[in-house]
């Protein structure tokens with residue numbers, strides 16, 4: 233599974249707006265469908281490597297892309313068969329169908345045919361789950377290689393429903409932009425390797441996939457304080473804050489103070505007693521405060537969160553600190569990154585609905601903070617509507633303590649100054665890159681070991 237880096241993501245409504253704008257600017261949709269069909273044919277050609285190809289066409293424009301691809305592949309000498317679910321229903325699909333001079337079979341008649349299936353049944357126009365008999369029919373193709381056009385058929389492209397496609401794709405060719413379903417669970421794994429065909433629409437939007445990680449080399453004039461000073465607050469379980477402080481240092485902070493713990497995980501980390509927390513909070517060199525790792529909910533946490541909020545420092549609020557800070561944040565937004573996992577998000581924002589992207593965006597608007605909604609399909613959302621989707625993360629990150637490491641990395645990035653959203657995206661990118669480097673058998677401590 234893989235996804236193009238820094239690629240646009242559009243909902244079906246935004247996609248239709250972009251298509252309409254394209255038509256207004258003088259590019260007919262038939263031209264886009266031609267480009268889409270050629271792009272599908274190119275990938276199918278490479279995947280098929282000379283083998284026969286069966287193209288399954290639906291009634292809408294997704295099916296239209298399939299007919300164009302069939303025509304292009306046949307012209308290249310590939311043995312192509314086309315099977316349709318129904319007659320084309322749109323003018324575009326009808327004209328694409330008219331361009332295909334070969335026979336059109338029924339899907340069950342074509343079952344025995346090809347090792348490579350091009351799934352052009354439904355794209356962003358799917359409006360309800362697939363009928364049961366069609367689902368059963370399509371399952372009979374399981375085991376063949378599958379190239380899905382735009383999305384695997386059966387998937388609701390905006391990520392609002394967890395309808396799973398009967399035929400998971402080996403490769404999905406997203407047209408013009410990725411769709412939320414490509415980057416959200418449970419549908420993302422069914423998309424396989426996602427490729428993007430930029431077919432003439434220049435999508436304007438605020439959602440993208442994770443950008444490539446930039447190597448942040450310190451400036452020649454750097455010293456430990458101007459590289460970012462992070463104050464990590466340890467609660468009753470200091471191991472978690474220890475991980476966060478080590479991670480802040482590894483992720484590039486110049487100076488890390490671990491407050492409330494006597495044991496530093498790395499020799500360069502300064503430990504201090506609780507008594508100095510207030511004093512440290514007013515230290516002008518402190519660029520970010522991390523609070524929450526290893527801290528159960530309760531009065532003690534509430535008191536410290538209030539003090540951190542009063543300080544006006546940029547904050548990373550993790551675990552129970554998120555709910556503790558919520559009433560204040562909703563009243564007076566501050567420069568903060570919240571890092572909830574699924575359970576913490578549900579506790580803090582039980583009333584939000586929609587896709588994971590919608591809910592992350594709504595939480596960011598409500599709190600005025602950047603939200604990193606963690607999971608295998610991590611979403612980073614800013615209050616101004618920017619979103620970065622980090623699918624696929626690393627499966628090795630699904631282990632205790634990795635969230636504390638992410639919180640520390642957020643502290644390091646935030647302490648450098650600059651935009652909190654960019655800091656959050658950089659921290660998520662760093663976290664995934666570290667995990668990818670270590671891979672099999674990773675435990676949280678490995679992420680901060682070297």
Ligand SMILES: NC(=O)C1=CN([C@@H]2O[C@H](COP(=O)(O)OP(=O)(O)OC[C@H]3O[C@@H](n4cnc5c(N)ncnc54)[C@H](OP(=O)(O)O)[C@@H]3O)[C@@H](O)[C@H]2O)[C@@H](O)CC1
Nearest residue numbers: 264265291292293294354355356357358359360361382408
């Ligand atoms: N973005 C781009 O640049 C370009 C995008 N293009 C392509 O267009 C695709 C979108 O095309 P689209 O809007 O025609 O929708 P599409 O997915 O083909 O399906 C709609 C049809 O399915 C039907 N239907 C719905 N649900 C159903 C169900 N459960 N079971 C049965 N039927 C169902 C629905 O009929 P209904 O019954 O709902 O009236 C309607 O007939 C897009 O994904 C991309 O591939 C390119 O061609 C051009 C450039």
Ligand SMILES: [K+]
Nearest residue numbers: 351354383385
């Ligand atoms: K499809």
